[in-house]
Amino acid sequence: MKQSFLACVCACAFSAAAMAGVITVEYVGGPSPMNTTGGGNVSDIVNEAVYMWEQVVPNTENITLEFGWGNSGSAGEYTTLARGDGWYSGRIIFDSTLNCPWFLDPTPFANTEYGPAHVEMQNFGAGDMIAGRWMAAAAPETVNALDLLSVAEHEIGHALGMSMSNPAYLQDAADGFVELSSGPFAGSSLPVVNGAHFNPLLTPYGSVMSGVNAGERRLLSDIDIWAMREFGSITASPEPAPSVLVLLSLASILLLRHAKKT
Ligand SMILES: [Zn+2]
Numbered sequence: 001m002k003q004s005f006l007a008c009v010c011a012c013a014f015s016a017a018a019m020a021g022v023i024t025v026e027y028v029g030g031p032s033p034m035n036t037t038g039g040g041n042v043s044d045i046v047n048e049a050v051y052m053w054e055q056v057v058p059n060t061e062n063i064t065l066e067f068g069w070g071n072s073g074s075a076g077e078y079t080t081l082a083r084g085d086g087w088y089s090g091r092i093i094f095d096s097t098l099n100c101p102w103f104l105d106p107t108p109f110a111n112t113e114y115g116p117a118h119v120e121m122q123n124f125g126a127g128d129m130i131a132g133r134w135m136a137a138a139a140p141e142t143v144n145a146l147d148l149l150s151v152a153e154h155e156i157g158h159a160l161g162m163s164m165s166n167p168a169y170l171q172d173a174a175d176g177f178v179e180l181s182s183g184p185f186a187g188s189s190l191p192v193v194n195g196a197h198f199n200p201l202l203t204p205y206g207s208v209m210s211g212v213n214a215g216e217r218r219l220l221s222d223i224d225i226w227a228m229r230e231f232g233s234i235t236a237s238p239e240p241a242p243s244v245l246v247l248l249s250l251a252s253i254l255l256l257r258h259a260k261k262t
Pocket residue numbers: 006007154158195196197243244245246
């Protein structure tokens with residue numbers, strides 16, 4: 001039985017030259033996951049996910065992200081831990097009790113275990129932008145497995161500011177839309193739902209910050225990138241409520257949309 005999860009993806013040519021802060025990741029362990037495939041290293045995968053974000057979103061603060069395994073009741077969970085002058089820290093927990101395997105990609109910098117990339121465009125008021133980039137599982141070890149790289153991208157996105165506990169996000173998203181105020185898509189209104197995710201009913205299938213299903217990989221899209229660039233960083237600490245990755249009802253919708261397209 002295919003299981004789906006909320007999480008989020010993109011790859012564009014943005015300069016990282018303005019980046020002043022450093023994102024540091026620290027593995028904190030936790031109970032080992034019950035079922036994995038691929039044989040890759042968790043730290044390598046999380047570092048690759050950080051690198052993917054660093055290429056497209058300037059970061060002005062030093063961020064320390066703990067990550068490890070736990071029983072979060074969802075695929076992934078992000079919580080802000082502390083904040084100081086020019087820095088903050090957070091923690092990402094990947095659920096070790098999933099009843100589908102985690103795919104631990106031994107080569108997370110490549111997508112060789114997945115099929116061709118699907119690119120989905122949508123106009124949110126200021127011209128077409130890439131609103132989804134995803135690939136279906138191809139290699140046997142990825143079929144019905146949840147891609148840790150995709151989930152790590154999603155959780156790091158919460159850590160970078162698209163978070164229910166980030167006042168800047170909450171203010172912008174209060175009307176159900178993130179309004180882009182700068183960049184090539186300024187004037188776009190990106191629909192969001194509770195939990196600091198894009199609304200999957202109003203955006204194409206395939207964005208990192210809308211969700212992640214088993215049996216697929218998602219890459220950062222324009223809407224993921226420009227929403228994050230709108231906020232820059234989390235401005236409050238500690239985060240009163242963690243951002244949780246899995247919304248089963250929403251995941252079912254995503255699966256349905258996926259099924260209709262394939
Ligand atoms: Zn999430």
